[in-house]
Amino acid sequence: MAARYIEIKNSIREDILSHRYQVGEKIPSERELAAQYGVTRVTLQKAMNVLEQEGLIERIHGKGMFVANVIEDNVFMLNNGTGDSILGFSREFGQQAKITSQLITHDLIKAPQKIAGQLEMQPTHRVHFIRRVRLIDDIPVLVEDSWINSDVIANIPAAVLEQGSLYQYIEEVTGKKIKFYNSVIEGDLFSEELAALLSISAGLPMLKVSGVTKLEDGKAFNFSCSYNRADMFKIKNSWVGK
Amino acid sequence: MAARYIEIKNSIREDILSHRYQVGEKIPSERELAAQYGVTRVTLQKAMNVLEQEGLIERIHGKGMFVANVIEDNVFMLNNGTGDSILGFSREFGQQAKITSQLITHDLIKAPQKIAGQLEMQPTHRVHFIRRVRLIDDIPVLVEDSWINSDVIANIPAAVLEQGSLYQYIEEVTGKKIKFYNSVIEGDLFSEELAALLSISAGLPMLKVSGVTKLEDGKAFNFSCSYNRADMFKIKNSWVGK
DNA sequence: TAGTGGTCTAGACCACCTG
DNA sequence: AGGTGGTCTAGACCACTAG
Numbered sequence: 271m272a273a274r275y276i277e278i279k280n281s282i283r284e285d286i287l288s289h290r291y292q293v294g295e296k297i298p299s300e301r302e303l304a305a306q307y308g309v310t311r312v313t314l315q316k317a318m319n320v321l322e323q324e325g326l327i328e329r330i331h332g333k334g335m336f337v338a339n340v341i342e343d344n345v346f347m348l349n350n351g352t353g354d355s356i357l358g359f360s361r362e363f364g365q366q367a368k369i370t371s372q373l374i375t376h377d378l379i380k381a382p383q384k385i386a387g388q389l390e391m392q393p394t395h396r397v398h399f400i401r402r403v404r405l406i407d408d409i410p411v412l413v414e415d416s417w418i419n420s421d422v423i424a425n426i427p428a429a430v431l432e433q434g435s436l437y438q439y440i441e442e443v444t445g446k447k448i449k450f451y452n453s454v455i456e457g458d459l460f461s462e463e464l465a466a467l468l469s470i471s472a473g474l475p476m477l478k479v480s481g482v483t484k485l486e487d488g489k490a491f492n493f494s495c496s497y498n499r500a501d502m503f504k505i506k507n508s509w510v511g512k
Numbered sequence: 513m514a515a516r517y518i519e520i521k522n523s524i525r526e527d528i529l530s531h532r533y534q535v536g537e538k539i540p541s542e543r544e545l546a547a548q549y550g551v552t553r554v555t556l557q558k559a560m561n562v563l564e565q566e567g568l569i570e571r572i573h574g575k576g577m578f579v580a581n582v583i584e585d586n587v588f589m590l591n592n593g594t595g596d597s598i599l600g601f602s603r604e605f606g607q608q609a610k611i612t613s614q615l616i617t618h619d620l621i622k623a624p625q626k627i628a629g630q631l632e633m634q635p636t637h638r639v640h641f642i643r644r645v646r647l648i649d650d651i652p653v654l655v656e657d658s659w660i661n662s663d664v665i666a667n668i669p670a671a672v673l674e675q676g677s678l679y680q681y682i683e684e685v686t687g688k689k690i691k692f693y694n695s696v697i698e699g700d701l702f703s704e705e706l707a708a709l710l711s712i713s714a715g716l717p718m719l720k721v722s723g724v725t726k727l728e729d730g731k732a733f734n735f736s737c738s739y740n741r742a743d744m745f746k747i748k749n750s751w752v753g754k
Numbered sequence: 755t756a757g758t759g760g761t762c763t764a765g766a767c768c769a770c771c772t773g
Numbered sequence: 774a775g776g777t778g779g780t781c782t783a784g785a786c787c788a789c790t791a792g
Contacts, residue, residue, distance in 0.1 A: 273780060299758060310782050312554075315760085323565075325694060330730040331759050332789035338694070356753050449753040452567055454583060457699040457719040457742030475717050477699040486753070487771085488572040500699030507749070511691040511728075515761060541777060552763050557779085573778050574770030729790090 275316040278307050282317065286326050286337055296334045297327065325508035346406070348479065348498065348505045356448045356483065358437035359404055359414070359496075367406045373431045374413075374467065375401040378420060385417045388482050388493045396420045402431060403467050410468040411503070414496040422491040437483075440492075446485040453481030455505060464497050475500035517558040520549050524559065528568050528579055538576045539569065567750030583748060588648070590721065590740065590747045600679035600690075601646055601656070601738075609648045615673045616655075616709065617643040620662060627659045630724050630735045638662045644673060645709050652710045653745070656738040664733040679725075682734075688727040695723030697747060706739050717742035 282297070284290075291297050298306070304314040318335065321327050329335045346363060360369050377399045386393040398418040403410050416436070418426070423440055430439045437448055456478040465472040480495040524539070526532075533539050540548070546556040560577065563569050571577045583589075588605060602611050619641045628635040640660040645652050658678070660668070665682055672681045679690055698720040707714040722737040 275780080301758085310784085311759095312762095312783090313781060316780085318759095328692060328726075328730060329759065330790090331728070332757085332791080333730065334758060334790095336730070356751060447753060450570060451749075451751045451753075452580070452583070453749045453751070455697060455719070455747040455749060457717040457740075459701075459717050473715065475699040475701050477697070481749075484570075486573070488570060488575065488578070498699075505697040505749075507693075507695045507697060507723075507747075509693040509695070511689060511693075517761080543777085552765085553778095554764090554781095555762060558761085560778095571778065572771090574772080574776085576771095576777060 279317040360435035370405045372403040412498040416494040449486040450484035521559040602677035612647045614645040631732045654740040658736040691728040692726035
């Protein structure tokens, strides 16, 4: 049972995405919506805070709340900012396109120094090292390397890595939601090695996204680094001043 | 007079940045801090929500709140996520390095179709087109193009573009804070033209950040696009599942 | 002046974690 | 059992915008 304010947020979100409210249109006031949903203003405001952070609405003091210009484009947006938990690649794009994976590498290795630090574990412990090529509608678009603490997940079936969602599998096995994702975005050029995996030329631009993923109990279980074709991906950001 | 929860957020923020709390250390509970600051838990929680979004703390249900691993590095982080309003380049980095600008172009032009759409204005209206090279400690690190609605700011002194902070100037002239910044991050290669402005080679990787800036009354006044040397900048992101 | 979002109080109950 | 964060209520006052 999700929190009431999340339910309300998703309900209004649907109203916006289905164009029940038009872009730029004023949506009902906090007091009206609170009455409609049978909650207090504070609860409704929590819903609207999230919606604002997701970039779907703008709130203007004294005027009201308005449907924001949602950026639409012919490239994919990494982390639409949406969703109630971190989704991962498969679940994020699975709705809008056919997602597949090629498993390139899957080894149990001793954690490299840097990875052990990120995962807050002893370097003597073992981690899964996984390299996958991800395809959208059969076009290879990115290479993703993952290092996963084997204490959290002892075994990862190949089927999950090739067809399923790794994050979904981890949520199922651990019974915990994935909560934190601190990431860093960098620009770089594709090396020969990575370019070959994507059947493109070396020297083309990439967006590199790396970061640690944690469970809701704070346990860091995954460090991942993805190398994305810059001509296929953008990243959206929505900053709101306080 | 800033809101109480912003004051509290900044106070705790200082405690963390000055290492009064160590990384990974548990900070006092919500109830304790609320008592300390003489506010209710709801107010304190608003402060902590912002701090969490800024990536400075992690909150774990049933356990407590902990100082997060703050990424430190030898490159600059675009939008530290911090600050109570959108700062812009000068005010963001002015503290840690010597920031200067070279003014390349400043023209009053008819708004191009695409810009007019972004700024929600008629294409017949005029905009300032400004191209600047930004330098950190005398090293040119990015090119920034700005299109600014001349209805909002009729005149922009050259001194502001060459030495001052454009955003600060706009806040002073309009008497309004800058509130929204919806941006899109892309990867690309430097063209000959842009590379020449930075005295680097064409074909090197860049991080391109573009977006619309708005005043607190919702007025879109600026569309900007910056071309950042990928070897000098990273972008930090902190996503928290709901 | 009336309506709007923004902030804040003083409680309450729940879900989660640890000993 | 006791402490923690997460949610929610039913009010209140303020600051801003508009006609």
